[in-house]
Amino acid sequence: MTKRSITIMAAITAGGLLVSACTGTPKAPATTTSATSSTTSAAGDVPTVPSPLPATALDGSPCDSALTSSQVTHFLGQSTPTKPSDTQLGPMCQWSSASGSGAGITVAYQTKSDQGIGLAYQNVQPQAARWQPLDAIQGFPAVAYTNTEDKRACVIVVGVTDKLAFSTGLTLGDKSAAEGKDCFDAAPEVADAVLTNLKARA
Numbered sequence: 001m002t003k004r005s006i007t008i009m010a011a012i013t014a015g016g017l018l019v020s021a022c023t024g025t026p027k028a029p030a031t032t033t034s035a036t037s038s039t040t041s042a043a044g045d046v047p048t049v050p051s052p053l054p055a056t057a058l059d060g061s062p063c064d065s066a067l068t069s070s071q072v073t074h075f076l077g078q079s080t081p082t083k084p085s086d087t088q089l090g091p092m093c094q095w096s097s098a099s100g101s102g103a104g105i106t107v108a109y110q111t112k113s114d115q116g117i118g119l120a121y122q123n124v125q126p127q128a129a130r131w132q133p134l135d136a137i138q139g140f141p142a143v144a145y146t147n148t149e150d151k152r153a154c155v156i157v158v159g160v161t162d163k164l165a166f167s168t169g170l171t172l173g174d175k176s177a178a179e180g181k182d183c184f185d186a187a188p189e190v191a192d193a194v195l196t197n198l199k200a201r202a
Contacts (some may be wrong), residue, residue: 019158046109046116047117047133047141047142048162049140049160050166053091053161057160057201058090060091061084062107063082065097065198066109067190068193068197070197071197072095075103075174076097076103076104076105077097077098078097079126080095080096080098082095087114089108092106093185094106100172101173102103102172103176107166108167108169108195116164117143118162120145120165120167123186128145129146130146130149131144137195138195138196139172142157142188142191143157144188145157145179150197151177151181152171152176152183153169153170153171153172154183154184155187156188156191156193158191158194160198168190168191171183172186172189176183
């Protein structure tokens with residue numbers, strides 16, 4: 001992953017949920033869109049999780065459980081070694097393409113806030129450059145956002161219980177970016193793969 005891509009990902013993945021809470025006066029809530037509606041959503045309109053996963057689904061490091069090696073290869077091609085880390089929200093893992101294209105994936109388990117997907121609604125939505133609630137992924141509420149105008153990088157947050165969530169950050173590679181592809185269109189597939197693996201642990 002290039003230095004620029006690392007900066008983007010660090011700014012908008014788990015850390016973005018915290019940094020946005022420490023800035024000055026927030027901007028007005030962004031207009032949100034979904035497949036069925038286009039409304040201005042208040043930060044309090046947090047979706048609930050109808051069939052939560054057990055908390056143990058988020059045990060351990062995302063490096064070990066979020067994505068299989070074949071899934072990483074599918075999304076990134078050959079990747080560099082994983083980079084595990086610990087954030088104020090929980091454990092995080094980064095994968096990056098070994099090709100130098102700048103493509104990368106970051107997965108963070110949001111296990112320390114007890115706010116689930118609501119943390120994104122509270123801290124990110126008022127300031128996000130782009131904010132879009134998504135159709136539920138395998139029955140679990142999800143939202144996509146980015147803190148920049150760059151369509152190359154974005155984050156999806158998925159609530160797995162009302163208190164727990166995971167975030168999946170994606171940076172598109174140079175070719176996809178040059179073709180004008182939008183991270184919001186590609187990232188749900190990555191989040192879906194992570195969720196499949198977490199459900200298998202339940």
